[in-house]
Amino acid sequence: MATSDRTGVSTGRTRVQTASMVVGAVFLLVGILGFIPGITTNYDQLTFAGHHSEALLMGVFQVSILHNIVHLLFGISGFLFARSVSGARNYLIFGGVIYLLLWLYGLFIGHDSSANFLPLNNADNWLHLVLGLGMVALGYFLSRNRKSPRTSQPR
Known part of the structure; x- marks a missing residue:
C-alpha cells in the first residue's frame, strides 16, 4: 500500500x-x-522466429x-504501466490472460509445426x-479495495 504523509498526500x-515493476x-x-551465449545454450542456432531455433535459455x-x-517488450510494459494503480493492475491481469492463452496455444499446436512461431516447448508451456x-492473482489480490466497514460508511 502507498503511504501517506501528515497532509494525507500519497507517497x-x-x-x-x-x-508490476518486479x-x-x-x-x-x-x-x-x-x-547471452552460455546462459542460452545452442546460441549459434538462435533464429529470428520459428520452431527451428534450437537455442535454449538456461538449457x-x-x-x-x-x-x-x-x-523485453513485456518487461518495458511492466514499468510503463506501473505508473498508475489501474495500469499496474491491468498489466498484471491482462498480461496474465495473454500468458494463459499462450499456454493453451502451446498445448494445442505441434511443436514441430510452422504455427510454433515463437518457438515453444513443454517447459515454456508450463x-x-x-x-x-x-500475474492474474497478483493483479487481482494486490489491487482489491480493503477498506474497513467503518471507513466506507458516509459520515
Whole structure:
C-alpha cells in the first residue's frame, strides 16, 4: 500500500505497482539473458522466429530472437504501466490472460509445426501457465479495495 504523509498526500507506490515493476524487471532480465551465449545454450542456432531455433535459455526454455524481444517488450510494459494503480493492475491481469492463452496455444499446436512461431516447448508451456496464474492473482489480490466497514460508511 502507498503511504501517506501528515497532509494525507500519497507517497510511494502501492503493492500492485511494485509487483508490476518486479514482474517487468524479471521479463527484462529474461529477455536480455536470451541474448547471452552460455546462459542460452545452442546460441549459434538462435533464429529470428520459428520452431527451428534450437537455442535454449538456461538449457531448458526454447527461445528465438522474436521470443526474446517479446520478453523485453513485456518487461518495458511492466514499468510503463506501473505508473498508475489501474495500469499496474491491468498489466498484471491482462498480461496474465495473454500468458494463459499462450499456454493453451502451446498445448494445442505441434511443436514441430510452422504455427510454433515463437518457438515453444513443454517447459515454456508450463512456465506460461504459472506466469499467467501468478500475474492474474497478483493483479487481482494486490489491487482489491480493503477498506474497513467503518471507513466506507458516509459520515
